[in-house]
Amino acid sequence: MLKEAIYHRPKNNFAYAYDEKTIHLLLRSKKNDLDRVQLIYGDPYIWKEGAWQYTIKEMKRSGSDELFDYWFAAVEPEFRRLRYGFQCQGQREAAVYTERGFFKDVPKDSGFFFAFPFLHAVDAFKPPGWVKDTVWYQIFPERFADGEPGLNPEGTKPWGAPPDRNSFFGGDFQGVLKHLDYLQELGINGIYFTPVFQAETNHKYDTTNYLKIDPQFGDKELLKHLVRECHKRGIKVMLDAVFNHSGYCFGPFQDVLKNQEKSKYKNWFHIHRFPVQEGSVIHYDAFGFEKAMPKLNTENPEVREYLLQTAVYWIKELNIDAWRLDVANEVSHDFWREFHRAVKSVKPDAYILGEIWHDALAWLQGDQFDAVMNYRLADTVVDFWAKNRTGTEQFKNEIGHLLYSYPLSVNEVAFNLLGSHDTPRILTAANEDRERLKLTFLFHFSFPGAPCIYYGDEIGLTGGADPDCRKCMIWNKGEQDRELFQFVQKLIALRKTIPAFRNKGDFEFIDLHADAVSYSRKNEKENLLFILNPTEKPVEITLPDECSGMANLWTDKALEAMTVTISGKGFLILYKQKSKQQTEKPYP
Numbered sequence: 001m002l003k004e005a006i007y008h009r010p011k012n013n014f015a016y017a018y019d020e021k022t023i024h025l026l027l028r029s030k031k032n033d034l035d036r037v038q039l040i041y042g043d044p045y046i047w048k049e050g051a052w053q054y055t056i057k058e059m060k061r062s063g064s065d066e067l068f069d070y071w072f073a074a075v076e077p078e079f080r081r082l083r084y085g086f087q088c089q090g091q092r093e094a095a096v097y098t099e100r101g102f103f104k105d106v107p108k109d110s111g112f113f114f115a116f117p118f119l120h121a122v123d124a125f126k127p128p129g130w131v132k133d134t135v136w137y138q139i140f141p142e143r144f145a146d147g148e149p150g151l152n153p154e155g156t157k158p159w160g161a162p163p164d165r166n167s168f169f170g171g172d173f174q175g176v177l178k179h180l181d182y183l184q185e186l187g188i189n190g191i192y193f194t195p196v197f198q199a200e201t202n203h204k205y206d207t208t209n210y211l212k213i214d215p216q217f218g219d220k221e222l223l224k225h226l227v228r229e230c231h232k233r234g235i236k237v238m239l240d241a242v243f244n245h246s247g248y249c250f251g252p253f254q255d256v257l258k259n260q261e262k263s264k265y266k267n268w269f270h271i272h273r274f275p276v277q278e279g280s281v282i283h284y285d286a287f288g289f290e291k292a293m294p295k296l297n298t299e300n301p302e303v304r305e306y307l308l309q310t311a312v313y314w315i316k317e318l319n320i321d322a323w324r325l326d327v328a329n330e331v332s333h334d335f336w337r338e339f340h341r342a343v344k345s346v347k348p349d350a351y352i353l354g355e356i357w358h359d360a361l362a363w364l365q366g367d368q369f370d371a372v373m374n375y376r377l378a379d380t381v382v383d384f385w386a387k388n389r390t391g392t393e394q395f396k397n398e399i400g401h402l403l404y405s406y407p408l409s410v411n412e413v414a415f416n417l418l419g420s421h422d423t424p425r426i427l428t429a430a431n432e433d434r435e436r437l438k439l440t441f442l443f444h445f446s447f448p449g450a451p452c453i454y455y456g457d458e459i460g461l462t463g464g465a466d467p468d469c470r471k472c473m474i475w476n477k478g479e480q481d482r483e484l485f486q487f488v489q490k491l492i493a494l495r496k497t498i499p500a501f502r503n504k505g506d507f508e509f510i511d512l513h514a515d516a517v518s519y520s521r522k523n524e525k526e527n528l529l530f531i532l533n534p535t536e537k538p539v540e541i542t543l544p545d546e547c548s549g550m551a552n553l554w555t556d557k558a559l560e561a562m563t564v565t566i567s568g569k570g571f572l573i574l575y576k577q578k579s580k581q582q583t584e585k586p587y588p
Helices: 129-133 173-178 180-186 220-232 251-262 301-318 333-346 375-386 392-403 434-445 482-497
Strands: 015-017 023-030 034-042 055-058 060-064 068-075 082-090 094-098 101-103 114-116 136-139 190-193 197-199 207-213 236-241 322-325 351-354 450-454 506-509 517-522 526-532 539-542 563-566 571-577
Touching: 023 034, 023 082, 034 068, 055 068, 060 392, 060 506, 068 082, 173 180, 173 220, 180 482, 190 322, 207 220, 207 301, 220 236, 220 301, 236 301, 236 351, 301 333, 322 333, 333 351, 375 392, 375 434, 392 506, 392 517, 434 482, 434 526, 434 571, 526 563, 563 571
Parallel strands: 136 190, 136 450, 190 236, 236 322, 322 351
Antiparallel strands: 015 023, 023 068, 034 055, 034 082, 060 068, 082 094, 082 114, 094 101, 197 207, 506 517, 517 526, 526 571, 539 563
8 A cells, every 4th residue: 555645635626515415525545556445434522432433434436547546425414524534445454544644443533533624505615506507609709790790890801701810800799699599509508708898909808998898799788688688598698807907908008108107097007117118118017928918906906996896787787697707817816706706796696717727726716716717628638539649548547637636516617618719620620530529529518517619610610720710600501511510419409408418427437448438427317328439440349237228329229239339430328217226326
């Protein structure tokens, strides 16, 4: 037993309140080192004859990564207090792991054990429940549809022409309204709009006026109408807030440029010295050294109040359902805590999504964001399924590492994407291999979290990095990949109709073949088995006994044999509902 690798800490992803009754506990050990782990737990104040009274529960080895196994248990302490430790069994040795180290026998004093002092319902991470059932669709408004040509900026290019970084094509809110039937047909039930507030660029990440809709898209009343129409169709709406920096033409920054040290707004920004700009040299903090995006000083009470009022204003005015927060990791945790309080005070079930490309546990404590854009997952999925850069074992290890980096309650509402306005198109990443793209989509929609489609990916839009990933949406059906559309549409329908397909079932990799990726999604009533073959050659797989009686979910035909052949870049989805005798408690 390699004791140095055994790890637990009573906080974050290793010990947390899943809901008002349940505590989730996780233990990490060296991969393939332990044969069994049992949870020792009890109330710290229940003693008998001088000894602490405890219960023993089997923990499940619920997953692994390259180096570690992860053991999981869920408990519901009767009095909401918990002391606990772990009975670890290796091939040659057993030991009890506690807060004070390892012991041969179970200590009689509860003081030796890890503590979860009290389960307060208010401390449980409680993201909006509706997000677990949401499939998002990201719209870059300037490139989705031109519904009102009269609003087009001067110099607007013909729809569909090759874009450059400064191109305008005239996309607007009316264009979105005209195509809500299309989105409803696809099956999505959430729209994420990149910024819609007044700005100078086509992407609008350089806000000029936070309280005015960009006239290129329409006005506040039109956007309000669009939100209402979305809500009628059961579609949630998320707007994009750029609170890390403003645009160069933002009024307060223009005042600083004009009045320099005498400007009443000089402390709204991070200015090093005056004059703030000397030729091409700037003397202020900016996003990525981009002079057109001066960084806002969110420690300034005036700036803070202005931005918080902005967030609340648009929720009240438009009844939007969510905020996506640009460059969220470069703004202080203190500001985001106040932002969380302000937003939740006016709309408790609002979804707060941060743009963070790296490990984000520090922002996901329940007091800042409900989720982050899951670029860590996107990188892993795209590298394996689309680009064919990594092997099966590496892929599974990376997925395992990611899953156990966060609590289950975080994973269930993660904003899972394959690409965005900041990355190459997923079909281009797959070298335009549509069969590989289908496998990418299949894993994407059957994985825990809230999946997102970047506009046009569902009909085979291509494009490299910016600006090519921001091409105009294709609306001529003859130019769309309708077979790909129907494939994605069917995946969304399955996700909606089968709870275990989405977030109401555990996720676990199953080793059935060295080259295939197999995983199950289970709950008390349903059992799903996915087998995906990323290779060019067919693979033959002998199914486990529990597959008896399952049906092919994709073809709706009964399983005829326990040995199946999966074609190159093919897949099989098996499904059955469990009988009452087969039910078991789900695990993450």
